[in-house]
Amino acid sequence: MHDTHDEHRTAPAVTPVRPGAGVQLSHRPWWTARTQPPTVSVRPGGTDLRGLVDVLRRRWTTIAAGCLLGVLAAVGHVALATPTYTSTASLFLSLKGGQTPNELVQGSTYTQQLVQSYVRLTTTPVVLQPVVDGLGLRTSPEQLASSIVVEAPVDSTSLDIRVTRSDPEEAARIAAAVAAQLPQSAAATLTPAANGRNLQVELTTVAPAQVPTQPTSPRPRLELAIGLAAGGLIGLVGAVALEAVRSPLTGRGAVASVTDLPVLVTLPTPAERRRGCRRGRPDPLEEGHRTLREALGLSEPAPVRIVLAACRATSASTTVAVGLARATAESGRRVLLVDADLRSGPRDDIALATGAPADAGLSTALLGSEDWKELVQPWGHRGFDVIAAGPATADPGRLLSSAVMVRILQEASLRYDVVLVRTAEVLSAADAGTLARSTDGVVLLADTRRTSTRDLEEALTRLQSVGADVPGLVLSRSPGRRPTLDPAGSRRHSPARRRAEV
Numbered sequence: 001m002h003d004t005h006d007e008h009r010t011a012p013a014v015t016p017v018r019p020g021a022g023v024q025l026s027h028r029p030w031w032t033a034r035t036q037p038p039t040v041s042v043r044p045g046g047t048d049l050r051g052l053v054d055v056l057r058r059r060w061t062t063i064a065a066g067c068l069l070g071v072l073a074a075v076g077h078v079a080l081a082t083p084t085y086t087s088t089a090s091l092f093l094s095l096k097g098g099q100t101p102n103e104l105v106q107g108s109t110y111t112q113q114l115v116q117s118y119v120r121l122t123t124t125p126v127v128l129q130p131v132v133d134g135l136g137l138r139t140s141p142e143q144l145a146s147s148i149v150v151e152a153p154v155d156s157t158s159l160d161i162r163v164t165r166s167d168p169e170e171a172a173r174i175a176a177a178v179a180a181q182l183p184q185s186a187a188a189t190l191t192p193a194a195n196g197r198n199l200q201v202e203l204t205t206v207a208p209a210q211v212p213t214q215p216t217s218p219r220p221r222l223e224l225a226i227g228l229a230a231g232g233l234i235g236l237v238g239a240v241a242l243e244a245v246r247s248p249l250t251g252r253g254a255v256a257s258v259t260d261l262p263v264l265v266t267l268p269t270p271a272e273r274r275r276g277c278r279r280g281r282p283d284p285l286e287e288g289h290r291t292l293r294e295a296l297g298l299s300e301p302a303p304v305r306i307v308l309a310a311c312r313a314t315s316a317s318t319t320v321a322v323g324l325a326r327a328t329a330e331s332g333r334r335v336l337l338v339d340a341d342l343r344s345g346p347r348d349d350i351a352l353a354t355g356a357p358a359d360a361g362l363s364t365a366l367l368g369s370e371d372w373k374e375l376v377q378p379w380g381h382r383g384f385d386v387i388a389a390g391p392a393t394a395d396p397g398r399l400l401s402s403a404v405m406v407r408i409l410q411e412a413s414l415r416y417d418v419v420l421v422r423t424a425e426v427l428s429a430a431d432a433g434t435l436a437r438s439t440d441g442v443v444l445l446a447d448t449r450r451t452s453t454r455d456l457e458e459a460l461t462r463l464q465s466v467g468a469d470v471p472g473l474v475l476s477r478s479p480g481r482r483p484t485l486d487p488a489g490s491r492r493h494s495p496a497r498r499r500a501e502v
Helices: 049-058 058-078 102-120 125-135 142-147 168-186 220-245 253-254 270-278 284-296 316-329 348-355 363-365 396-400 401-416 431-436 453-465 496-502
Strands: 083-097 148-151 157-166 200-207 263-266 302-309 335-337 384-387 418-422 441-447 473-476
Touching: 049 220, 058 220, 083 102, 083 168, 083 253, 102 125, 102 157, 102 168, 102 200, 125 142, 125 168, 168 200, 253 263, 253 418, 253 473, 263 284, 270 284, 270 418, 284 316, 302 316, 302 401, 302 431, 316 335, 316 348, 316 384, 316 418, 316 441, 335 348, 335 401, 348 384, 363 384, 363 396, 363 401, 396 401, 396 431, 401 418, 431 441, 431 453, 441 453
Parallel strands: 263 473, 302 418, 302 441, 335 384, 335 418, 441 473
Antiparallel strands: 083 157, 083 200, 148 157
16 A cells, blocks of 8 residues: 555645634635525425326326226126116006096096005015916016116106016016016005095006116226226325335425525436437536535535435445546546445445456554554545555444544545545434534435435434534435446446346
């Protein structure tokens, strides 16, 4: 190991040191001048039309799954249900014997009242027992009554007798038999008397029962429509419930529902980056890193120490850390990238991305085994150095909060213009909050593939609880695999991965 600064640079003038608090910066970063802390709270979403449309767009698969299940349930019901057929016989009730206008009016009124008695009488054993005996049915009058529906329209003297059976011909025979038996069974008991004279009640069949040709149940089109509507409703309820439990962080609008912190940059997706590169344009990802550099003011002549931390574990944090450091070095600033994620070791850290040795690094310096300046590795652009995380340690929290770590950051600020510290994710460790006390702020990275609005709220709340300054957020969508960066800044993957992408 060697000190790379002796070869190609001279150390800057020493800045006055504030006792017990590291380096006193003559020009503080812009975000430290906020008069009020940013708000953090998940505001209710999806209550307006636009919010509902966003839910439909994000959760369309859930709604589609509900519709599909509803249709499948309807198809299963249609396939397994036994078809039933309904035959209807219509009768008309009339009263004879009235001669004067007054008698005719009274007779009409009485007939309308009498219809309801016929409705109730139709499904009693008085009518149905002769039908069962006459047709030789293997059922009881009570069981037969369950398949008969008698209706009488309001202010009418007609009856509709509907019989539903699995056999269409049997349904027609029973309906016809009931229509024929009803006048006989009811004649004696329901024959009225008025003014000592018998009034004759007649039940006339006006629409005889016919053999039905189409089943009344199931009706495939109606069943499928009901299944589709019910499934869609269930899917919509499920989508809203999922949105309430875990609302994805899809963009700036979703961030605005949680906090008023600015989105410093939205980095392109892997597909957007490939399209941009194919068209001969500058690499969209590198342009995003330069945009982040300018948003943070890292090209200005003022020393800055910044922590980069993701809400949840994501390979994008390594890409953003290396890309931002390289973009800052391009502007002529001296940059030191420190991998302070001491929990993962050589499996997923800056060393793996840059190719730096992983057998020694920050953990080695914190344990006192070696001076941190001997562990610095030059990489890529001139003025860009890296300190790998080193071997994983049993108690990284204690090491990162030690006086040794504070001293390393102080000394690094004297030798470099910008010190970028990549830490473990905020929701799984307190490292970002610990290092925030010795730096100018924490840039929070949110991977839209893995981060929800609740995750963002919790991460910001944790940082606020320790007094960390958060200049803003970086939105990224990880490619789902660990990238390797060459010194020029472009990604490279193994031949097998390149073949898989093609």
